[in-house]
Amino acid sequence: MTAKSGGVERVLEQHQFAQRDKLIPILQQVQESEGYISKEAVLKVSRHLGVPASKIYGVATFYNQFRFSPIGRNNIVVCRGTACHVKGSAALLKALEDMLGIKAGETTADGLFSIEVVACMGACGLAPVISVNGECHAAMTPEKASHLLDQIRAEEKQHAQ
Secondary structure (H helix, E strand, O other), rough: OOOOOOOHHHHHHHOOOOOOOHHHHHHHHHHHHHHOOOOOHHHHHHHHHHOHHHHHHHHHHHHHOOOOOOOOOOOEEEEHHHHHHHHHHHHHHHHHHHHHHOOOOEEOOOOEEEEEOOOOOOOOOOOOOEEEOOEOOOOHHHHHHHHHHHHHHHHHHHHHH
């Protein structure tokens, strides 16, 4: 997802007379439009709703659906549900973080990868599971993850030529 200019303004235009009770839907639309919720977006929403920016951050950080930095072109979502945990998702997450040099919630400097963690993907029978750009990968191991990252890098390099 890439930020689109004027996305926040378009969202706020749709909510001209909104009040505090529309904060979450507005934040959801801003994130959908922009790919994440920037500091600038928080300030614009704050002015629009008459709600302090600190309150907006308080609400947005409570829900793990909101991001405050852009995600990578390849967003890796790691399931940490019970079945995935039992089958090794903690080691898988650590391996991904080590391979990419980032922590969960971060994006690589080149913008190629980001890592997110979710409580459950609902694919318990396939544990441990990760998703890359919405595509599910079952029975993942650190070794399989390494091969997958290599494959994605090769595809990215091929598309760049």
